[in-house]
Amino acid sequence: MIKFGKTIKLFLLDGEPNGRMSCELSNWTGKAYKIPRKQIKESTDRAELQGTGIYILFGKGDSIGRDLAYIGEAEGIHKRLLQHLSSKDFWNEAIVFISKDDNLNKAHIKYLESRLYEIALEVNRYDLENGNCPPKPKISESDQAEMEEFISNIGLLVNTLGFKIFEELRKSNQTQEEKEKSTFYIEAARGANATGQSTNEGFVVMKDSSIAISTTKSFPKNWEKLRQELIIRKIIIQQDSKLIFGKDYLFTSPSAAAAIVMGRSANGLTEWRLSDGRILKAIETDKE
Structure with a gap:
C-alpha cells in the first residue's frame, strides 16, 4: 500500500506553546482543540465550542506508566467541560473534536464516543475513567463509513498532539x-x-x-x-x-x-x- 504525506496545521491560540491550540488536517472537515484545564473557563470566547462534538480528558495516574483518560460527547462542549471541572479532578488537559461544517449530530457523536472507547480499551495504553462502555447507536451505512473516517483522523491528530491512546503497540495487520x-x-x-x-x-x-x-x-x-x-x-x-x-x-x-x-x-x-x-x-x- 502506498503511503502519502499529510499536512497538519497547528495554531497557538494564545501564542504560548503550553496554552490553547487548534489542530487541522488538510482536506478534512474536522478540527481539534487542545485546551489546558486551567484555561477551560476562558475558552468561552470560542463560539465553535458551544456546539456538538467529542472530547477526551487526559491526566496522570498513580501507577507507573499508566495515565488516565475519559472519553465523552456533548451537544454543548464548553458547558460539559465546565461541569467536569467540578466533577472530575484527575485531568489536566482536554482535546475536543468538532466538525467545521456542523455536520455532527447526536447519533454521530454517540457513535464516535462508543467506538473510541472500544479502541482505547483494546489498545490498553490508558486507564479509562468511563464507568461503562457507552452504547453504540444505529446509524446508516453511509454515516458509519463517514464516522469511521472521522475516527481515523481523530487517532492521527491525538497522536500528533502527544497522546497515544488509540495507537497500537505494534501493527496487528502485518503479513x-x-x-x-x-x-x-x-x-x-x-x-x-x-x-x-x-x-x-x-x-x-x-x-x-x-x-x-x-x-x-x-x-x-x-x-x-x-x-x-x-x-x-x-x-x-x-x-x-x-x-x-x-x-x-x-x-x-x-x-x-x-x-x-x-x-x-x-x-x-x-x-x-x-x-x-x-x-x-x-x-x-x-x-x-
Whole structure:
C-alpha cells in the first residue's frame, strides 16, 4: 500500500506553546482543540465550542506508566467541560473534536464516543475513567463509513498532539513476511522464551512470551522493581509453572525488555535475534 504525506496545521491560540491550540488536517472537515484545564473557563470566547462534538480528558495516574483518560460527547462542549471541572479532578488537559461544517449530530457523536472507547480499551495504553462502555447507536451505512473516517483522523491528530491512546503497540495487520522480518526471539535459561518487535517507541514484548521464573543474585534492583510491578499489575501472570506476559508490553529499550525476560542484566541489541539468527544490532546497522 502506498503511503502519502499529510499536512497538519497547528495554531497557538494564545501564542504560548503550553496554552490553547487548534489542530487541522488538510482536506478534512474536522478540527481539534487542545485546551489546558486551567484555561477551560476562558475558552468561552470560542463560539465553535458551544456546539456538538467529542472530547477526551487526559491526566496522570498513580501507577507507573499508566495515565488516565475519559472519553465523552456533548451537544454543548464548553458547558460539559465546565461541569467536569467540578466533577472530575484527575485531568489536566482536554482535546475536543468538532466538525467545521456542523455536520455532527447526536447519533454521530454517540457513535464516535462508543467506538473510541472500544479502541482505547483494546489498545490498553490508558486507564479509562468511563464507568461503562457507552452504547453504540444505529446509524446508516453511509454515516458509519463517514464516522469511521472521522475516527481515523481523530487517532492521527491525538497522536500528533502527544497522546497515544488509540495507537497500537505494534501493527496487528502485518503479513507473514513482515512478521518474519520484524519479530525477534530470546530463548534462555530458567524458562525464558519470548518474542518481541522493535518500534518507534521502544521494544514490545509480545503476549504469551515466558520470562525466567527466577532472577540472578546480581539482577539490578531497578529491573527487579519493574518485574514485581508488572506481576502486581497482572501484565505478567502465572500460567502453570511459567510466568508469561498476559498482553503486549512496551519497554523503553531492547535491553530493558531482555533483562525482564531473562532475569539478569542483558544487552538487548545482542540478545534479541531474528529466526535466522541475526541479532538486533546487525539489523539496525545493516550489518550481516
